[in-house]
Amino acid sequence: MRTVFFVSDGTGLTAEMLGHSLLAQFAGIEFKRVTLPFINTPEKAAGALETIHAQAEKDKNRPIVFCTLVDPAVKPYFRTNEALILDPCDAFVSLMESELGTPSSHRVGAAHAIEDLRVYMGRIAAVNFAMAHDDGVLPRDLAEADLILVGVSRSGKTPTCLYLALHFGIKVANYPLTPEDFGSQGLPKLLAPWREKLFGLTIAPERLAEIRGERTPNSRYAAADNCRFEVEEAEALMRRCNIPYLNTTRLSIEELATTILHRTGLTRFGGGAG
Amino acid sequence: MRTVFFVSDGTGLTAEMLGHSLLAQFAGIEFKRVTLPFINTPEKAAGALETIHAQAEKDKNRPIVFCTLVDPAVKPYFRTNEALILDPCDAFVSLMESELGTPSSHRVGAAHAIEDLRVYMGRIAAVNFAMAHDDGVLPRDLAEADLILVGVSRSGKTPTCLYLALHFGIKVANYPLTPEDFGSQGLPKLLAPWREKLFGLTIAPERLAEIRGERTPNSRYAAADNCRFEVEEAEALMRRCNIPYLNTTRLSIEELATTILHRTGLTRFGGGAG
Known part of the structure:
Protein backbone atom coordinates (compact mmCIF):
# COMPACT_ATOMS: atom_id res chain seq x y z
CA MET A 1 0.00 0.00 0.00
CA ARG A 2 1.43 3.36 -1.03
CA THR A 3 0.01 6.81 -0.39
CA VAL A 4 -0.40 9.22 -3.27
CA PHE A 5 -1.07 12.94 -2.83
CA PHE A 6 -2.52 15.34 -5.40
CA VAL A 7 -1.35 18.85 -4.53
CA SER A 8 -2.68 21.87 -6.37
CA ASP A 9 -3.16 25.60 -5.95
CA GLY A 10 -6.50 25.15 -7.72
CA THR A 11 -9.10 22.40 -7.74
CA GLY A 12 -6.70 19.47 -7.95
CA LEU A 13 -8.64 18.00 -10.88
CA THR A 14 -5.72 18.08 -13.32
CA GLU A 30 -2.96 -0.56 -3.83
CA PHE A 31 -2.84 3.22 -3.58
CA LYS A 32 -4.38 5.42 -0.92
CA ARG A 33 -5.26 8.71 -2.62
CA VAL A 34 -5.40 12.08 -0.88
CA THR A 35 -6.18 15.39 -2.60
CA LEU A 36 -4.87 18.63 -1.10
CA PRO A 37 -6.50 21.37 -3.20
CA PHE A 38 -6.30 25.17 -2.91
CA ILE A 39 -2.72 25.21 -1.58
CA ASN A 40 -2.33 28.90 -2.34
CA THR A 41 -0.18 30.39 0.43
CA PRO A 42 3.29 29.52 1.81
CA GLU A 43 1.58 28.52 5.08
CA LYS A 44 -0.70 26.04 3.29
CA ALA A 45 2.32 24.68 1.41
CA ALA A 46 4.07 24.11 4.73
CA GLY A 47 0.94 22.45 6.09
CA ALA A 48 0.72 20.16 3.06
CA LEU A 49 4.36 19.16 3.55
CA GLU A 50 3.67 18.34 7.20
CA THR A 51 0.78 16.10 6.17
CA ILE A 52 2.98 14.37 3.61
CA HIS A 53 5.87 13.91 6.04
CA ALA A 54 3.57 12.45 8.69
CA GLN A 55 2.22 10.00 6.12
CA ALA A 56 5.76 9.04 5.02
CA GLU A 57 6.64 8.22 8.61
CA LYS A 58 3.44 6.23 9.12
CA ASP A 59 3.83 4.29 5.86
CA LYS A 60 7.61 3.79 6.24
CA ASN A 61 7.63 4.63 2.55
CA ARG A 62 7.93 7.79 0.49
CA PRO A 63 4.55 9.00 -0.77
CA ILE A 64 4.16 9.84 -4.45
CA VAL A 65 3.02 13.43 -5.02
CA PHE A 66 1.41 14.72 -8.22
CA CYS A 67 1.89 18.45 -7.93
CA THR A 68 0.51 21.19 -10.16
CA LEU A 69 1.54 24.24 -8.12
CA VAL A 70 2.44 27.16 -10.37
CA ASP A 71 2.35 30.26 -8.17
CA PRO A 72 5.96 31.45 -7.70
CA ALA A 73 4.95 32.83 -4.29
CA VAL A 74 4.01 29.33 -3.08
CA LYS A 75 5.88 26.73 -5.11
CA PRO A 76 9.35 27.32 -3.58
CA TYR A 77 7.92 26.40 -0.17
CA PHE A 78 6.83 23.00 -1.41
CA ARG A 79 10.09 21.06 -1.51
CA THR A 80 11.00 17.79 0.16
CA ASN A 81 13.11 14.68 -0.29
CA GLU A 82 10.70 12.58 1.72
CA THR A 102 7.75 33.38 -24.70
CA PRO A 103 7.85 33.04 -20.90
CA SER A 104 4.92 31.44 -19.08
CA SER A 105 2.70 33.52 -16.85
CA HIS A 106 2.57 31.34 -13.69
CA ARG A 107 -1.16 31.93 -13.43
CA VAL A 108 -2.84 29.97 -10.66
CA GLY A 109 -5.80 27.72 -11.31
CA ALA A 110 -5.97 28.98 -14.85
CA ALA A 111 -7.12 25.69 -16.29
CA HIS A 112 -10.57 25.84 -14.79
CA ALA A 113 -10.90 29.57 -14.44
CA ILE A 114 -13.67 31.90 -15.42
CA GLU A 115 -15.56 30.93 -18.50
CA ASP A 116 -17.11 33.53 -20.67
CA LEU A 117 -20.85 33.90 -20.40
CA ARG A 118 -21.49 32.35 -23.79
CA VAL A 119 -19.73 29.11 -22.90
CA TYR A 120 -21.34 28.98 -19.47
CA MET A 121 -24.80 29.56 -20.93
CA GLY A 122 -24.18 26.88 -23.54
CA ARG A 123 -23.39 24.32 -20.87
CA ILE A 124 -26.35 25.38 -18.74
CA ALA A 125 -28.75 25.35 -21.68
CA ALA A 145 -31.50 18.25 -30.04
CA ASP A 146 -27.94 17.95 -31.40
CA LEU A 147 -28.07 14.21 -30.76
CA ILE A 148 -30.72 11.65 -29.79
CA LEU A 149 -29.66 8.65 -27.71
CA VAL A 150 -31.80 5.53 -28.05
CA GLY A 151 -31.67 2.38 -25.97
CA VAL A 152 -33.63 0.27 -23.51
CA SER A 153 -34.37 1.62 -20.03
CA ARG A 154 -31.20 1.70 -17.85
CA SER A 155 -28.78 1.22 -20.71
CA GLY A 156 -26.85 4.36 -19.69
CA LYS A 157 -28.64 7.10 -21.64
CA THR A 158 -29.25 9.54 -18.79
CA PRO A 159 -25.71 9.85 -17.39
CA THR A 160 -24.29 9.99 -20.91
CA CYS A 161 -26.71 12.82 -21.85
CA LEU A 162 -25.72 14.75 -18.77
CA TYR A 163 -22.00 14.25 -19.26
CA LEU A 164 -22.24 15.46 -22.85
CA ALA A 165 -24.28 18.47 -21.73
CA LEU A 166 -22.19 19.42 -18.72
CA HIS A 167 -18.79 19.01 -20.33
CA PHE A 168 -19.34 19.75 -23.96
CA GLY A 169 -22.52 21.84 -24.09
CA ILE A 170 -24.21 19.34 -26.40
CA LYS A 171 -28.02 19.11 -26.33
CA VAL A 172 -28.88 15.46 -26.12
CA ALA A 173 -32.39 14.02 -26.13
CA ASN A 174 -33.09 10.61 -24.81
CA TYR A 175 -35.52 8.12 -26.37
CA PRO A 176 -36.19 4.91 -24.42
CA LEU A 177 -36.86 1.88 -26.63
CA ALA A 192 -38.26 8.83 -38.25
CA PRO A 193 -37.51 12.46 -39.24
CA TRP A 194 -34.24 12.49 -37.28
CA ARG A 195 -32.33 9.48 -38.55
CA GLU A 196 -29.05 11.44 -38.76
CA LYS A 197 -29.15 12.41 -35.09
CA LEU A 198 -29.65 8.91 -33.70
CA PHE A 199 -27.06 7.02 -31.69
CA GLY A 200 -27.80 3.78 -29.84
CA GLU A 210 -28.17 -6.34 -12.19
CA ILE A 211 -28.71 -2.59 -12.64
CA ARG A 212 -32.49 -2.86 -12.84
CA GLY A 213 -32.54 -5.28 -9.92
CA GLU A 214 -30.84 -2.72 -7.66
CA ARG A 215 -33.93 -0.51 -7.87
CA THR A 216 -36.70 -3.05 -8.35
CA PRO A 217 -35.55 -6.47 -7.21
CA ASN A 218 -37.57 -9.52 -8.25
CA SER A 219 -39.56 -7.54 -10.81
CA ARG A 220 -40.53 -8.63 -14.30
CA TYR A 221 -38.67 -5.48 -15.43
CA ALA A 222 -35.39 -6.76 -13.97
CA ALA A 223 -35.87 -10.47 -14.81
CA ALA A 224 -32.99 -12.03 -16.77
CA ASP A 225 -35.19 -13.34 -19.62
CA ASN A 226 -36.97 -10.01 -20.00
CA CYS A 227 -33.68 -8.10 -20.09
CA ARG A 228 -32.35 -10.52 -22.70
CA PHE A 229 -35.50 -10.10 -24.81
CA GLU A 230 -35.39 -6.29 -24.68
CA VAL A 231 -31.68 -6.09 -25.50
CA GLU A 232 -31.96 -8.53 -28.41
CA GLU A 233 -34.93 -6.71 -29.87
CA ALA A 234 -33.34 -3.29 -29.40
CA GLU A 235 -30.12 -4.41 -31.08
CA ALA A 236 -32.08 -5.96 -33.96
CA LEU A 237 -33.95 -2.69 -34.43
CA MET A 238 -30.74 -0.64 -34.39
CA ARG A 239 -29.10 -2.93 -36.95
CA ARG A 240 -32.23 -2.97 -39.14
CA CYS A 241 -32.44 0.83 -39.12
CA ASN A 242 -28.69 1.47 -39.43
CA ILE A 243 -28.43 3.28 -36.12
CA PRO A 244 -24.78 3.25 -35.01
CA TYR A 245 -24.54 1.87 -31.48
CA LEU A 246 -22.17 1.22 -28.63
CA ASN A 247 -22.11 -1.40 -25.91
CA THR A 248 -21.95 0.38 -22.56
CA THR A 249 -21.24 -2.65 -20.38
CA ARG A 250 -17.50 -2.19 -20.03
CA LEU A 251 -17.26 1.56 -20.57
CA SER A 252 -17.21 4.35 -18.04
CA ILE A 253 -19.45 7.39 -18.51
CA GLU A 254 -16.40 9.38 -19.66
CA GLU A 255 -15.53 6.78 -22.29
CA LEU A 256 -19.11 6.57 -23.53
CA ALA A 257 -19.40 10.32 -23.92
CA THR A 258 -16.09 10.81 -25.70
CA THR A 259 -16.58 7.79 -27.95
CA ILE A 260 -19.95 9.15 -29.06
CA LEU A 261 -18.43 12.56 -29.75
CA HIS A 262 -15.71 10.93 -31.79
CA ARG A 263 -18.04 8.68 -33.78
CA THR A 264 -20.63 11.34 -34.52
CA GLY A 265 -18.17 14.12 -35.28
CA LEU A 266 -19.97 16.52 -32.93
CA THR A 267 -17.69 19.32 -31.76
CA ARG A 268 -16.51 19.74 -28.23
CA PHE A 269 -17.90 23.04 -27.10
CA GLY A 270 -15.86 25.67 -25.24
CA GLY A 271 -13.19 24.59 -22.82
CA GLY A 272 -15.23 22.21 -20.68
CA ALA A 273 -12.39 20.79 -18.65
CA GLY A 274 -13.44 17.19 -19.10
CA MET B 1 -1.79 31.03 -33.60
CA ARG B 2 -0.35 27.61 -32.76
CA THR B 3 -2.01 24.24 -33.19
CA VAL B 4 -2.11 21.83 -30.28
CA PHE B 5 -2.98 18.14 -30.58
CA PHE B 6 -4.15 15.81 -27.85
CA VAL B 7 -3.27 12.26 -28.86
CA SER B 8 -4.45 9.28 -26.84
CA ASP B 9 -5.14 5.58 -27.19
CA GLY B 10 -8.16 6.18 -24.98
CA THR B 11 -10.62 9.04 -24.59
CA GLY B 12 -8.07 11.85 -24.73
CA LEU B 13 -9.51 13.39 -21.55
CA THR B 14 -6.29 13.19 -19.56
CA GLU B 30 -4.13 31.73 -29.37
CA PHE B 31 -4.22 27.95 -29.64
CA LYS B 32 -6.22 25.81 -32.05
CA ARG B 33 -6.98 22.55 -30.22
CA VAL B 34 -7.52 19.20 -31.92
CA THR B 35 -8.18 15.92 -30.10
CA LEU B 36 -7.22 12.63 -31.75
CA PRO B 37 -8.66 9.97 -29.44
CA PHE B 38 -8.66 6.16 -29.73
CA ILE B 39 -5.32 5.97 -31.57
CA ASN B 40 -4.96 2.27 -30.86
CA THR B 41 -3.31 0.68 -33.91
CA PRO B 42 -0.04 1.41 -35.78
CA GLU B 43 -2.17 2.50 -38.76
CA LYS B 44 -4.06 5.04 -36.69
CA ALA B 45 -0.74 6.29 -35.25
CA ALA B 46 0.53 6.79 -38.80
CA GLY B 47 -2.70 8.59 -39.71
CA ALA B 48 -2.36 10.88 -36.68
CA LEU B 49 1.21 11.72 -37.70
CA GLU B 50 0.03 12.59 -41.21
CA THR B 51 -2.58 14.95 -39.77
CA ILE B 52 0.04 16.58 -37.57
CA HIS B 53 2.57 16.91 -40.40
CA ALA B 54 -0.04 18.49 -42.68
CA GLN B 55 -0.89 20.99 -39.96
CA ALA B 56 2.79 21.80 -39.38
CA GLU B 57 3.19 22.59 -43.06
CA LYS B 58 0.04 24.71 -43.11
CA ASP B 59 0.98 26.62 -39.94
CA LYS B 60 4.68 26.96 -40.88
CA ASN B 61 5.20 26.12 -37.21
CA ARG B 62 5.65 22.92 -35.21
CA PRO B 63 2.43 21.86 -33.47
CA ILE B 64 2.54 21.02 -29.76
CA VAL B 65 1.35 17.47 -29.02
CA PHE B 66 0.17 16.25 -25.63
CA CYS B 67 0.44 12.51 -25.97
CA THR B 68 -0.72 9.82 -23.56
CA LEU B 69 -0.12 6.74 -25.71
CA VAL B 70 0.98 3.76 -23.61
CA ASP B 71 0.43 0.66 -25.76
CA PRO B 72 3.88 -0.68 -26.74
CA ALA B 73 2.31 -1.99 -29.97
CA VAL B 74 1.37 1.56 -31.03
CA LYS B 75 3.62 4.05 -29.29
CA PRO B 76 6.82 3.32 -31.32
CA TYR B 77 4.95 4.32 -34.49
CA PHE B 78 4.19 7.75 -33.11
CA ARG B 79 7.54 9.57 -33.50
CA THR B 80 8.31 12.80 -35.30
CA ASN B 81 10.60 15.81 -35.16
CA GLU B 82 8.01 18.03 -36.81
CA THR B 102 8.03 -2.72 -10.19
CA PRO B 103 7.60 -2.37 -13.95
CA SER B 104 4.50 -0.64 -15.34
CA SER B 105 1.88 -2.60 -17.22
CA HIS B 106 1.41 -0.40 -20.32
CA ARG B 107 -2.34 -0.82 -20.04
CA VAL B 108 -4.32 1.21 -22.54
CA GLY B 109 -7.07 3.62 -21.47
CA ALA B 110 -6.79 2.34 -17.96
CA ALA B 111 -7.61 5.68 -16.39
CA HIS B 112 -11.25 5.69 -17.36
CA ALA B 113 -11.78 1.97 -17.64
CA ILE B 114 -14.51 -0.20 -16.32
CA GLU B 115 -15.89 0.82 -13.01
CA ASP B 116 -17.24 -1.70 -10.62
CA LEU B 117 -21.00 -1.88 -10.36
CA ARG B 118 -21.08 -0.31 -6.91
CA VAL B 119 -19.28 2.84 -8.05
CA TYR B 120 -21.37 3.05 -11.23
CA MET B 121 -24.61 2.64 -9.31
CA GLY B 122 -23.49 5.28 -6.81
CA ARG B 123 -22.97 7.80 -9.58
CA ILE B 124 -26.25 6.90 -11.26
CA ALA B 125 -28.21 7.03 -8.01
CA ALA B 145 -29.40 14.24 0.64
CA ASP B 146 -25.69 14.38 1.48
CA LEU B 147 -25.72 18.11 0.85
CA ILE B 148 -28.35 20.80 0.26
CA LEU B 149 -27.46 23.75 -1.96
CA VAL B 150 -29.37 26.96 -1.34
CA GLY B 151 -29.41 30.11 -3.44
CA VAL B 152 -31.59 32.31 -5.60
CA SER B 153 -32.88 31.01 -8.92
CA ARG B 154 -30.05 30.79 -11.55
CA SER B 155 -27.23 31.14 -9.05
CA GLY B 156 -25.62 27.92 -10.32
CA LYS B 157 -27.24 25.26 -8.13
CA THR B 158 -28.36 22.85 -10.86
CA PRO B 159 -25.07 22.38 -12.74
CA THR B 160 -23.19 22.16 -9.45
CA CYS B 161 -25.57 19.46 -8.17
CA LEU B 162 -25.12 17.49 -11.36
CA TYR B 163 -21.36 17.80 -11.40
CA LEU B 164 -21.14 16.59 -7.79
CA ALA B 165 -23.45 13.69 -8.62
CA LEU B 166 -21.87 12.64 -11.89
CA HIS B 167 -18.26 12.89 -10.78
CA PHE B 168 -18.32 12.16 -7.10
CA GLY B 169 -21.55 10.23 -6.52
CA ILE B 170 -22.76 12.80 -3.99
CA LYS B 171 -26.51 13.23 -3.52
CA VAL B 172 -27.24 16.92 -3.63
CA ALA B 173 -30.63 18.52 -3.14
CA ASN B 174 -31.37 21.97 -4.35
CA TYR B 175 -33.40 24.55 -2.46
CA PRO B 176 -34.20 27.79 -4.31
CA LEU B 177 -34.40 30.84 -2.05
CA ALA B 192 -34.49 23.95 9.69
CA PRO B 193 -33.79 20.29 10.56
CA TRP B 194 -30.80 20.10 8.17
CA ARG B 195 -28.60 23.02 9.16
CA GLU B 196 -25.43 20.89 8.91
CA LYS B 197 -26.09 19.96 5.29
CA LEU B 198 -26.60 23.47 3.96
CA PHE B 199 -24.25 25.24 1.61
CA GLY B 200 -25.10 28.51 -0.14
CA GLU B 210 -27.49 38.69 -17.60
CA ILE B 211 -28.14 34.96 -17.08
CA ARG B 212 -31.83 35.43 -16.31
CA GLY B 213 -32.16 37.84 -19.23
CA GLU B 214 -30.96 35.20 -21.69
CA ARG B 215 -34.07 33.17 -21.03
CA THR B 216 -36.61 35.83 -20.17
CA PRO B 217 -35.48 39.18 -21.48
CA ASN B 218 -37.19 42.34 -20.18
CA SER B 219 -38.90 40.45 -17.36
CA ARG B 220 -39.30 41.54 -13.75
CA TYR B 221 -37.44 38.30 -12.89
CA ALA B 222 -34.35 39.45 -14.83
CA ALA B 223 -34.53 43.15 -13.93
CA ALA B 224 -31.34 44.59 -12.41
CA ASP B 225 -33.05 45.97 -9.28
CA ASN B 226 -34.92 42.72 -8.64
CA CYS B 227 -31.73 40.66 -9.01
CA ARG B 228 -29.94 43.02 -6.61
CA PHE B 229 -32.77 42.73 -4.09
CA GLU B 230 -32.86 38.94 -4.22
CA VAL B 231 -29.08 38.57 -3.94
CA GLU B 232 -28.83 41.01 -1.02
CA GLU B 233 -31.66 39.31 0.85
CA ALA B 234 -30.30 35.83 0.17
CA GLU B 235 -26.82 36.79 1.38
CA ALA B 236 -28.28 38.44 4.48
CA LEU B 237 -30.22 35.25 5.22
CA MET B 238 -27.15 33.06 4.76
CA ARG B 239 -25.04 35.28 7.05
CA ARG B 240 -27.83 35.45 9.65
CA CYS B 241 -28.23 31.67 9.67
CA ASN B 242 -24.51 30.86 9.47
CA ILE B 243 -24.81 29.03 6.15
CA PRO B 244 -21.35 28.89 4.54
CA TYR B 245 -21.54 30.27 1.01
CA LEU B 246 -19.56 30.82 -2.14
CA ASN B 247 -19.77 33.43 -4.86
CA THR B 248 -20.16 31.63 -8.19
CA THR B 249 -19.63 34.65 -10.45
CA ARG B 250 -16.00 34.03 -11.30
CA LEU B 251 -15.86 30.26 -10.81
CA SER B 252 -16.31 27.47 -13.34
CA ILE B 253 -18.59 24.54 -12.53
CA GLU B 254 -15.51 22.39 -11.81
CA GLU B 255 -14.15 24.93 -9.34
CA LEU B 256 -17.50 25.31 -7.61
CA ALA B 257 -17.93 21.58 -7.18
CA THR B 258 -14.43 20.91 -5.88
CA THR B 259 -14.45 23.96 -3.60
CA ILE B 260 -17.69 22.77 -2.01
CA LEU B 261 -16.25 19.28 -1.54
CA HIS B 262 -13.20 20.76 0.09
CA ARG B 263 -15.11 23.13 2.40
CA THR B 264 -17.71 20.59 3.51
CA GLY B 265 -15.28 17.70 3.91
CA LEU B 266 -17.50 15.39 1.87
CA THR B 267 -15.56 12.48 0.40
CA ARG B 268 -14.91 12.00 -3.27
CA PHE B 269 -16.58 8.76 -4.14
CA GLY B 270 -14.93 6.06 -6.24
CA GLY B 271 -12.53 6.99 -8.98
CA GLY B 272 -14.77 9.44 -10.80
CA ALA B 273 -12.24 10.72 -13.29
CA GLY B 274 -13.11 14.35 -12.71
Missing part, protein backbone atom coordinates in the same frame (compact mmCIF):
# COMPACT_ATOMS: atom_id res chain seq x y z
CA ALA A 15 -3.32 16.52 -10.80
CA GLU A 16 -5.91 13.82 -9.99
CA MET A 17 -6.64 12.95 -13.59
CA LEU A 18 -2.98 12.80 -14.55
CA GLY A 19 -2.21 10.78 -11.44
CA HIS A 20 -5.07 8.30 -11.89
CA SER A 21 -3.93 7.77 -15.44
CA LEU A 22 -0.34 7.01 -14.47
CA LEU A 23 -1.21 4.97 -11.37
CA ALA A 24 -3.41 2.76 -13.56
CA GLN A 25 -0.16 1.53 -15.10
CA PHE A 26 0.68 -0.11 -11.75
CA ALA A 27 -2.26 -2.43 -11.37
CA GLY A 28 -0.75 -4.69 -8.72
CA ILE A 29 -0.29 -1.97 -6.11
CA ALA A 83 8.35 12.12 -1.25
CA LEU A 84 8.64 11.53 -4.98
CA ILE A 85 7.30 14.77 -6.45
CA LEU A 86 6.04 14.56 -10.03
CA ASP A 87 5.26 17.96 -11.48
CA PRO A 88 4.13 18.41 -15.09
CA CYS A 89 4.98 22.13 -14.99
CA ASP A 90 8.60 21.34 -14.13
CA ALA A 91 8.63 18.65 -16.80
CA PHE A 92 7.04 20.59 -19.65
CA VAL A 93 6.81 24.35 -19.14
CA SER A 94 10.42 25.18 -20.07
CA LEU A 95 10.13 23.04 -23.23
CA MET A 96 6.96 24.94 -24.10
CA GLU A 97 8.61 28.30 -23.37
CA SER A 98 11.43 27.50 -25.83
CA GLU A 99 9.01 26.22 -28.45
CA LEU A 100 6.69 29.22 -28.15
CA GLY A 101 9.48 31.74 -27.64
CA ALA A 126 -27.62 21.83 -22.57
CA VAL A 127 -27.98 20.67 -18.96
CA ASN A 128 -31.46 22.16 -18.73
CA PHE A 129 -32.37 20.55 -22.02
CA ALA A 130 -31.22 17.14 -20.80
CA MET A 131 -33.08 17.49 -17.51
CA ALA A 132 -36.31 18.74 -19.02
CA HIS A 133 -36.52 15.90 -21.51
CA ASP A 134 -35.32 12.94 -19.57
CA ASP A 135 -38.80 11.70 -18.78
CA GLY A 136 -40.21 11.85 -22.25
CA VAL A 137 -39.54 13.78 -25.41
CA LEU A 138 -41.83 15.79 -27.62
CA PRO A 139 -41.35 16.17 -31.37
CA ARG A 140 -40.11 19.75 -30.97
CA ASP A 141 -37.44 18.60 -28.50
CA LEU A 142 -36.10 16.17 -31.06
CA ALA A 143 -35.88 19.01 -33.56
CA GLU A 144 -33.84 21.08 -31.09
CA THR A 178 -39.76 -0.14 -25.26
CA PRO A 179 -41.50 -3.32 -26.44
CA GLU A 180 -43.97 -1.12 -28.35
CA ASP A 181 -41.12 -0.08 -30.64
CA PHE A 182 -39.94 -3.61 -31.39
CA GLY A 183 -42.79 -4.73 -33.60
CA SER A 184 -42.46 -2.39 -36.53
CA GLN A 185 -39.99 -2.77 -39.37
CA GLY A 186 -38.89 0.85 -39.49
CA LEU A 187 -37.88 3.45 -36.96
CA PRO A 188 -40.26 4.43 -34.18
CA LYS A 189 -42.53 7.08 -35.69
CA LEU A 190 -41.29 9.93 -33.49
CA LEU A 191 -37.69 9.27 -34.53
CA LEU A 201 -26.67 2.39 -26.52
CA THR A 202 -26.82 -1.29 -25.71
CA ILE A 203 -25.71 -3.33 -22.71
CA ALA A 204 -25.07 -6.94 -21.72
CA PRO A 205 -28.40 -8.41 -20.53
CA GLU A 206 -26.76 -9.73 -17.32
CA ARG A 207 -25.49 -6.28 -16.39
CA LEU A 208 -28.85 -4.75 -17.27
CA ALA A 209 -30.60 -7.22 -14.96
CA ALA B 15 -4.21 14.66 -22.40
CA GLU B 16 -6.77 17.46 -22.83
CA MET B 17 -6.93 18.34 -19.17
CA LEU B 18 -3.16 18.33 -18.74
CA GLY B 19 -2.77 20.33 -21.94
CA HIS B 20 -5.41 22.93 -21.09
CA SER B 21 -3.76 23.38 -17.74
CA LEU B 22 -0.31 23.99 -19.22
CA LEU B 23 -1.53 26.09 -22.16
CA ALA B 24 -3.30 28.38 -19.70
CA GLN B 25 0.18 29.47 -18.63
CA PHE B 26 0.61 31.08 -22.06
CA ALA B 27 -2.25 33.54 -22.03
CA GLY B 28 -1.05 35.73 -24.88
CA ILE B 29 -1.11 33.01 -27.52
CA ALA B 83 6.14 18.57 -33.53
CA LEU B 84 6.99 19.15 -29.88
CA ILE B 85 5.74 15.96 -28.24
CA LEU B 86 5.01 16.21 -24.51
CA ASP B 87 4.32 12.83 -22.96
CA PRO B 88 3.69 12.42 -19.22
CA CYS B 89 4.37 8.68 -19.42
CA ASP B 90 7.84 9.32 -20.79
CA ALA B 91 8.39 11.98 -18.18
CA PHE B 92 7.13 10.10 -15.11
CA VAL B 93 6.67 6.36 -15.56
CA SER B 94 10.33 5.38 -15.18
CA LEU B 95 10.60 7.52 -12.02
CA MET B 96 7.51 5.74 -10.69
CA GLU B 97 8.90 2.33 -11.64
CA SER B 98 12.09 3.01 -9.62
CA GLU B 99 10.14 4.37 -6.68
CA LEU B 100 7.66 1.48 -6.63
CA GLY B 101 10.24 -1.17 -7.52
CA ALA B 126 -26.79 10.48 -7.30
CA VAL B 127 -27.60 11.68 -10.83
CA ASN B 128 -31.16 10.37 -10.56
CA PHE B 129 -31.52 12.01 -7.17
CA ALA B 130 -30.37 15.35 -8.56
CA MET B 131 -32.68 15.11 -11.56
CA ALA B 132 -35.75 14.02 -9.63
CA HIS B 133 -35.48 16.85 -7.12
CA ASP B 134 -34.42 19.76 -9.21
CA ASP B 135 -37.93 21.17 -9.53
CA GLY B 136 -38.80 21.06 -5.88
CA VAL B 137 -37.79 19.11 -2.83
CA LEU B 138 -39.83 17.22 -0.32
CA PRO B 139 -38.86 16.78 3.33
CA ARG B 140 -37.86 13.15 2.77
CA ASP B 141 -35.51 14.19 -0.06
CA LEU B 142 -33.71 16.54 2.28
CA ALA B 143 -33.28 13.69 4.72
CA GLU B 144 -31.69 11.54 2.03
CA THR B 178 -37.38 32.99 -2.98
CA PRO B 179 -38.80 36.26 -1.60
CA GLU B 180 -41.06 34.16 0.67
CA ASP B 181 -37.95 33.00 2.53
CA PHE B 182 -36.52 36.45 3.08
CA GLY B 183 -38.98 37.72 5.64
CA SER B 184 -38.36 35.35 8.52
CA GLN B 185 -35.51 35.61 11.00
CA GLY B 186 -34.54 31.95 10.96
CA LEU B 187 -34.03 29.30 8.32
CA PRO B 188 -36.84 28.44 5.91
CA LYS B 189 -38.99 25.90 7.74
CA LEU B 190 -38.20 23.01 5.40
CA LEU B 191 -34.47 23.49 5.92
CA LEU B 201 -24.36 29.87 -3.59
CA THR B 202 -24.45 33.55 -4.38
CA ILE B 203 -23.68 35.52 -7.51
CA ALA B 204 -23.03 39.11 -8.61
CA PRO B 205 -26.43 40.73 -9.32
CA GLU B 206 -25.21 41.99 -12.73
CA ARG B 207 -24.25 38.49 -13.82
CA LEU B 208 -27.53 37.10 -12.47
CA ALA B 209 -29.47 39.68 -14.51
